[in-house]
Amino acid sequence: MSALTVDHEPEQGWDDLVRLWKETDAPEGCKVEIIEGIVTVSPSPSWDHNSTASIIQRRLFAVIPEEWHIFQTQEAAVPGRMGLYIPDLMVAAEEDRPAPGDLFPASRAKLVVEITSRSNANHDRIAKAHGYAQAGVPLYLLLDAWHSGRPTATLYGEPEGGTFRVLQSVEYGGKLTLPPPFDLTIDTSTFPVS
Numbered sequence: 001m002s003a004l005t006v007d008h009e010p011e012q013g014w015d016d017l018v019r020l021w022k023e024t025d026a027p028e029g030c031k032v033e034i035i036e037g038i039v040t041v042s043p044s045p046s047w048d049h050n051s052t053a054s055i056i057q058r059r060l061f062a063v064i065p066e067e068w069h070i071f072q073t074q075e076a077a078v079p080g081r082m083g084l085y086i087p088d089l090m091v092a093a094e095e096d097r098p099a100p101g102d103l104f105p106a107s108r109a110k111l112v113v114e115i116t117s118r119s120n121a122n123h124d125r126i127a128k129a130h131g132y133a134q135a136g137v138p139l140y141l142l143l144d145a146w147h148s149g150r151p152t153a154t155l156y157g158e159p160e161g162g163t164f165r166v167l168q169s170v171e172y173g174g175k176l177t178l179p180p181p182f183d184l185t186i187d188t189s190t191f192p193v194s
Helices: 014-023 047-061 121-135
Strands: 004-006 031-035 038-042 068-071 076-078 083-085 089-093 111-115 139-144 152-160 163-171 175-178 184-187
Touching: 014 031, 014 038, 014 083, 031 121, 047 068, 047 089, 047 111, 047 139, 047 184, 076 121, 083 121, 111 121, 121 139, 121 152, 121 163, 139 175, 152 175, 163 175
Parallel strands: 111 139
Antiparallel strands: 004 038, 031 038, 031 083, 068 089, 076 083, 089 111, 139 152, 152 163, 175 184
């Protein structure tokens, strides 16, 4: 199943899009996001997708400080790109908790992980990468099982001017290292491939 879009007025502002996002009644398990000003509904992820998220999450729990959290359903707002994403995994500090009713600004994330799905891989590769970079997210890990050729893990960092620098890229089977404050080597050979 592919992602669906929700029609909206082309002149809608950020507040109107967020209201539409909140009011979207999607089936349970679906992910509702705003990507480049368009509300999208994606089907629930596959077993392999969730397994990859679980593997990464277990590795991260071993290295993050006690006052940091790993979220799978926390929104990350990037109003400057008309984006409100739900990363597959996001690391954030308790001290950055948003006020009740406020959206979590992507700029406060320590690390964002997106795992591509066949139906919406380009969102993660292009729109979200630019959004996270514009927000100043320090590290963006893209796990792309649908990359042309071979599945690839790419770590982006050093955001500047809405773009990231590629810090490391490996085909699945190789090892990728997250820099401080994580200091974590991830063996991508443990990721399932559909």
